[in-house]
């Protein structure tokens with residue numbers, strides 16, 4: 001993302017008439033942009049803000065995270081999503097670099113560094129055809145590392161016209177979630193959870209009549225926007241395709257797309273392809 005796009009994006013975001021602005025930085029690997037990029041981003045938030053609260057989240061594999069990053073995340077209250085799939089044999093089963101070496105130790109070092117600096121960390125674990133066998137091991141490992149805020153996402157990918165063999169199948173994932181739920185419940189103390197599993201909490205919120213934290217549990221889409229590194233704005237990360245690109249005058253693309261989203265004109269079934 002160029003400096004010009006960064007500034008236009010922050011300026012437009014901060015000009016929205018909302019009390020809170022939430023930004024989630026994702027890649028690829030967003031730390032590859034370097035710390036100066038994020039320092040500039042928070043400077044721009046301060047410059048263009050007018051009293052709103054701003055929350056920043058960043059999803060990382062942890063490989064580049066060092067003391068400087070950790071201090072920055074702490075100072076600006078970034079919520080860090082750390083990709084860590086559990087113990088070494090599970091994480092490194094698929095997460096290998098070009099040299100064939102696993103990234104587990106770097107991700108674990110990052111988690112310790114972040115927690116030591118007082119950064120809020122939400123561990124994000126991908127559940128694939130291998131890791132799905134180990135709900136107890138993954139849950140207990142995260143707990144043992146002080147990573148009590150957990151999020152799990154099923155790996156479902158295609159290869160050609162069929163499902164990739166590393167994907168998790170529905171039945172196995174269901175069994176995984178059932179076991180995880182029991183583990184989560186066992187750790188309640190006086191009726192209060194001592195660990196956080198985002199998917200279960202989202203259901204709890206919905207059951208209690210509050211807005212769930214997962215868009216898939218909402219009645220309509222359009223609760224958030226995705227901004228590409230080019231500055232193009234889309235309704236959702238699953239629709240970043242030219243044919244799903246809403247019309248967006250470059251000078252105020254965010255407001256334009258946000259208005260459409262709020263008017264529910266960007267529901268996934270109703271997006272008008274660009275002409």
Ligand code: SF4
Pocket residue numbers: 215216217220221222223235236237238268
């Ligand atoms: S299409 Fe996008 S916004 Fe809608 S539920 Fe799926 S992920 Fe969420």
